[in-house]
Amino acid sequence: MEKLKIPNVSAAQLSELLYNRQTFLLNKFFLQDLKAASITQWEEITCVGFNPEKSKLEAIVSIKLASGYSGGLCSNGSKEYVRFFVDFKDGNGFQDMGYSSFKVADISEAPAGPQHPLKYMTHLFIDDEKYRKFLTCSTAVIPTVRAVLSWNVIPSTDPNVTPHYGNVKDVDIQLKRRRRFIWGDLFQALDVKIKPDFLAHININEEIHIPQPPNPPLETFYAAYKRAKVPDHRTFYSTVAPLITNAKKFKTLSSYNLFEVQKLKVDVKAITDFILKPISQADVTFEELMCVGLSTPLDTLGAVIKLKKNSGFSGDLCHNGSQEHVAFWADWNNNGIFDQYLGTASITVHDIDNIPADGLYYNVDLPINLTNRIRTCAQPNVIRVRAVLSWSSLPSTTDPNDLNTWGNRVDAVVQIRPSQAAHVEAELTHVGGVDRDLIHPLTFLVNSDTTNPTSHNNRPYGGWVSFHGIINRAGFNGIIKYKIEYKKYGAADSTYASVSTAETFQMIDFAPDPNVEFSDPQSPADGWFIYKENPAIGLYNQTHYLAGWSTGGLTDGNYTIRFTHTDALGNEQVADLFSVVINNVHMSISTTANVSVDLTKTLDLVIDGGDCHCYDKTATNHTVSGHLRAIHPYFALWSLDLQPSSHTHGTVPTPSSRYYDALPNAGDVGNLADNTDDGDENAPWSVDVSAMDNCGYTVSLAARSRVIRDSSTVFPWYGIKAVGFSVTDKCPNT
Secondary structure (H helix, E strand, O other): OOOOOOOOOOHHHHHHHHHHHHHOOOOHHHHOOOOOOOEOOOEEEEEEEEEOOOOEEEEEEEEOOOOOOOOOOOOOOEEEEEEEEEEOOOOOOEEEEEEEEEEEOOOOOOOOOOOOOEEEEEEEEOOOHHHOOOOOOOOOOOOEEEEEEEEOOOOOOOOOOOOOEOOEEEEEOOOOOOOEEEHHHHHHHOOOOOOOHHHOOOOOOOEEEOOOOOOOOHHHHHHHHHHOOOOHHHHOHHHHHHHOOOOOEEOOOOOOOHHHHHHOOOOHHHHHHHHHOOOOOOEOOOEEEEEEEEEHHHOEEEEEEEEOOOOOOOOOOOOOOEEEEEEEEEEOOOOOOOOEEEEEEEEEEOOOOOOOOOOEEEEEEEEOOOHHHOOEOOOOEEEEEEEEEEEOEEOOOOOOOOOOOEOOEEEEEEEEOOEOOOOOOEEEEEEOOEEHHHEOOOOOOEOOOOOOOOOOOOEOEEOEEEEEEEEOOOOOOOOOEEEEEEEEOOOOHHHOEEOOOOEEEEEEEOOOOOOEEEEEEEOOOOOOEEOOOEHHHOEEEOOOEEEEEEOOOOOOEEEEEEEEEEOOOOOEEEEEEEEEEEOOOOOOEOOOOOOOOOOOOOEEEEEOOOOOEEEEOOOOOOEEEEEEEEEOOOEEEEEEEEEOHHHOOOOOOEOOEEEOOOOOOOOOOOOOOOOOOOEEEEEEEEEEOOOOOOEEEEEEEEEEEOOEEOOOOOOOEEEEEEEEEEEEOOOOOO
């Protein structure tokens, strides 16, 4: 291990830090004795952002040191995990969205030069559709995102748990405005019980598209911006700048012309002089580029942008707004000269009245061509990149130092993915939303652990399984095809079937200026899709999505996956061969009031002898006793919830929860050494009502399984089954 260097840390402190880092890996039992510390000497989330158009969360993680990551690039190294939570401000608090991960390794500081911190980007797509709202044009749905970074341990599903190595970062984001509504939603919002006669013919399930209203009169728009103290050179930048011969380019131009502007007695000459004056540092009053990093497995750069003002973005959410553009550059030989322009990514932004005090955080990403930059793992490839932000006008494609009127630039050091051999033709990077290398070659489960597993271990797949990956063309510009197939484990190869025969790929073409995003639908009957990504001509698959596999109709069990592609000669090459476990079992909930658990169902909760009884503070009647049933082949946890909590004075059921491979109320610790744990068939529980107010109460049971369902790492939820009882000083007839 390379000798560690941590600024402002004594030799004794360094020795203790290193000892704790090494022993952290020895035994999971050790984790129970470690207090939450949020140690960030090795790794830290520096930025989090959201892309409303793509529903994509991104985090930029800074890897700060040369060692302490469990081995070099040629070893397994270790994992950095980022779990994302979102508080949609709907009263449910932070909701778990799942996690993403990436590999880190010891990378030497030699030779001297820019090596650390290394900036990695990781991402997660979320489903935010149901949280979008049809609000006023100037009001957005603004959730809070919490990203939790944890080294080598998957972060807890509890948003309030602090990781030992890593940190927590909260930011506010903006959801895409709802552009369609359903009549039924409108009736519900207005509490319409019976449709009026004149609306009787309306289909309540019909979607209504909301047209974009016309732009407000220039006088109205200008007056609003003056009240918001937006400077004239910002307000009319996209009107004046295109008319000046200073090589500024725009994707879209202002809808207001110069003649209309002059009628408002705006000082156009002053705006012109401001735009033409030399810029040493662009203005970051309205927006600022905060971080840049590389998604190493997917050859994709990402950047996080912070918007700071509620006005100055050329229109509200009902109108076109404006765009933030980020140009990316590479310094391949680390000499301080960013000699190659890689491309520009853009995002649309708007005036939003309810912007939080700390602003809103967005992200953009750009797939890049690293085909000729791949080295073996024995030669870590670390380079510098630069991101240049420009509002409204496009950044320069010829000068990495050029700044337009608004924006800034940020440099970072990133690590390019290594090849696993002298030459890799193709690889699957992610299966079902998790890293391909997390699938165990013997158990076929994700995050396999046969000794002391937690709920994050030994996970099968279910529902829809996505496949993402990259095929390296190695200079070949002809047609490449690929197929992903499955068969029952152990079956003959002749039984292989395609996981899919119809897909739509989201592509981006950088050959035109500006670039063009488009959809590429393909429906090959034989399952051989054409791999159209070709960095040599600027054509990319935006998400590196290859195919999806719907497993709902399959028999549960083990399946083998084969990833095959054609080479430059048209020969078929098997790039990956592995097996997974499929489980589509759902928990069945007993819907009847029972006096004992229903053994025909897998989820049930009872009060012994029946519920809806009275309990009191007397010595013989102060305990509610019951049993619960929560079983699943891939059980994760069950939990009991006593409500209303405002009257319980801290009383909770005993036990209140149990996790896979753990004792009740022990937490997610893996202390039973039972990797076959499938839950509880008939477990006792109780509530002591002595300290509770006189009131009616419910106890509710919910459970989760470990199945990675529909390519989401969020544990599938089942419930609730509830029972009720009352509490008083002394029950009648007792």
